[in-house]
Amino acid sequence: MDTKKYSEKRRIGNIGEDIVAMFLVKQGYRILDRNYLKKWGEIDLILEIDNLIRFVEVKTQVTRENKAKDVSRNVSRDCFTVSDFQMLVSRETLDDDIYRPEDNVHYWKQKRLIRAIETYLMERNIDENKEWQIDVVTVKIDFPNKTAIIKHIENVVFDV
Secondary structure, rough: OOHHHHHHHHHHHHHHHHHHHHHHHHOOEEEEEEEEEEEOOEEEEEEEEEEEEEEEEEEEEOOOOHHHOOOOOOOOOOOOOHHHHHEEEEEOOOOOOOOHHHHOOOHHHHHHHHHHHHHHHHOOOOOOOOOOOEEEEEEEEOOOOOOOEEEEEOOOOOOO
C-alpha cells in the first residue's frame, strides 16, 4: 500500500476514533484504554459502562462530497477539535447504504480482534467471569459541515 495513502487513512481513522470516544463518553461510558496494539491485532477503544467492558472496533468513512473535493488529503487531528463536530446518531437500517464501513470487519479482522481481546483480559488480570462484549461503531464524517453521523452496533457476535 502507498505510504501516503495509508497515512491519510490513518489520520482520518484517528479523527473518527476521537469522535466516537467523545460520543461514547457523553453517553456515560468510561474509557479504559485506546489503541491497544499487539502484533496479532488491535482494539480501537476499550470502555466500560454498567460494569460491562465494551471492546469497540471503529470504522470511519468520509462522505462522498468530501472525496469528490479531496478534502481528506489536508486533514489532521490539529485541523479540527472533536468538539467542533455536531454528532448525529444514525437511525438507518442495514439496507440504507450501498457501502457500509462495518462490512470491513472481515473474518481475519474478527479473529485478530478476538485474540487481542483475550490477551488484553489476561494481561490486565481481569476475572474470566467479567462480562464483556464487542461493539462496532461507524462514523461518517463530513468535514466541510463539521458533522459526524454515528451508528453504534452493539454486542456483535462473530462466527470465528
